[in-house]
Amino acid sequence: MGRKRIGILTSGGDCAGLNAVIRAVVHHAMGNYDWEVLGICHATNGLMSRPPLVKHFDLDTVDPLLIAGGTILGTTNRGNPFAYPMSDGTVRDRTDEIIEGYRQLELDALIGVGGDGSLAILRKIAQQGGINLVGIPKTIDNDVGITERSIGFDTAVNIATEALDRLHFTAASHDRVMILEVMGRDAGHIALNAGISGGAHVILIPEIPYKLETLCNHIKKRQARGQNYSVVIVSEAVCTESGESVTKLEQFGECRLGGIGRYLADKITDRTGAETRVTTLGHVQRGGIPSPLDRLLASSFGVAAVEAIAEERYDCMVTWQNRQVVAVPITEAIATYQAVDPQDTLVKTARGLGVCFGD
Numbered sequence: 498m499g500r501k502r503i504g505i506l507t508s509g510g511d512c513a514g515l516n517a518v519i520r521a522v523v524h525h526a527m528g529n530y531d532w533e534v535l536g537i538c539h540a541t542n543g544l545m546s547r548p549p550l551v552k553h554f555d556l557d558t559v560d561p562l563l564i565a566g567g568t569i570l571g572t573t574n575r576g577n578p579f580a581y582p583m584s585d586g587t588v589r590d591r592t593d594e595i596i597e598g599y600r601q602l603e604l605d606a607l608i609g610v611g612g613d614g615s616l617a618i619l620r621k622i623a624q625q626g627g628i629n630l631v632g633i634p635k636t637i638d639n640d641v642g643i644t645e646r647s648i649g650f651d652t653a654v655n656i657a658t659e660a661l662d663r664l665h666f667t668a669a670s671h672d673r674v675m676i677l678e679v680m681g682r683d684a685g686h687i688a689l690n691a692g693i694s695g696g697a698h699v700i701l702i703p704e705i706p707y708k709l710e711t712l713c714n715h716i717k718k719r720q721a722r723g724q725n726y727s728v729v730i731v732s733e734a735v736c737t738e739s740g741e742s743v744t745k746l747e748q749f750g751e752c753r754l755g756g757i758g759r760y761l762a763d764k765i766t767d768r769t770g771a772e773t774r775v776t777t778l779g780h781v782q783r784g785g786i787p788s789p790l791d792r793l794l795a796s797s798f799g800v801a802a803v804e805a806i807a808e809e810r811y812d813c814m815v816t817w818q819n820r821q822v823v824a825v826p827i828t829e830a831i832a833t834y835q836a837v838d839p840q841d842t843l844v845k846t847a848r849g850l851g852v853c854f855g856d
């Protein structure tokens with residue numbers, strides 16, 4: 498096998514563990530195979546730039562990346578290269594520039610670390626331009642198909658769990674209903690996992706429709722038993738009772754989920770008389786030091802992605818399945834959105850613990 502030159506980019510929202518992937522790729526590719534590794538800056542934007550924006554790595558200085566949050570390569574979750582918003586207000590397909598950037602760098606393969614949206618875009622560009630792509634799933638939302646886990650999810654669950662642990666004390670001390678709103682986009686994995694680990698009394702996720710009456714009765718029953726406080730965790734994509742998404746307009750005219758916690762707080766106070774407070778966890782779920790499990794996953798995925806390239810196995814994504822890293826066709830992974838199955842074992846666990854889903 499000849500000496501290869503490979504690129505790695507991170508795309509989509511950041512999360513804990515991205516730098517640990519970069520470290521693993523550098524160790525295996527440079528340390529074991531003696532390949533060259535180029536870090537592509539700012540996702541596909543780095544390949545659009547002229548000259549392409551790259552970072553070079555030194556095998557002896559990458560180790561601190563294991564615990565560093567964010568991504569040293571930079572990333573973006575805006576600006577789909579197929580309809581890229583230009584500064585003059587027009588929208589342009591810039592995928593040929595990305596393919597040309599890959600060629601200019603004389604790369605043999607590209608590792609793309611992203612969520613389902615980024616991986617779908619990267620795959621389309623790779624098919625169009627003959628790019629040898631290997632995908633690595635990352636997202637706190639844990640909604641990428643086929644893989645049981647994506648990088649960043651475990652850390653986000655740990656942070657949300659710690660928040661619940663803290664909220665329990667204030668809830669009990671003040672006889673309040675404390676509501677924690679967490680991220681996750683359309684999937685309720687963070688709320689479900691943290692809700693169980695953090696002992697929430699109510700877990701609301703988009704996959705299980707709720708009734709206000711049911712969840713307020715649950716709170717009232719607790720009050721009647723002398724449990725004059727409750728802790729609620731809610732996913733950002735949970736709708737109002739009548740089925741409307743709660744969103745807020747961010748900069749650049751973008752719509753983001755957020756605000757369901759406030760909606761619920763008002764309804765709960767109206768119906769139960771309880772004093773309520775809302776904590777919106779926001780981006781603290783994405784940043785910071787990766788959990789040990791995310792470090793393991795990131796290290797395993799990084800090494801496996803390099804192995805896939807060594808075997809010239811492209812158009813695949815590495816996944817975690819039954820305690821193994823398995824490479825699957827990217828198409829399979831992005832074809833299946835991984836929402837919470839209402840019959841999931843964790844949903845049954847929560848119900849067994851007396852948790853109310855509002856259904």
Ligand code: F6P
Nearest residue numbers: 510574637638680681682753754
């Ligand atoms: O997909 C990851 C995620 O953190 C979602 O859970 C959340 O809805 C969204 O990104 C937030 O995006 P932004 O960082 O653009 O506010």
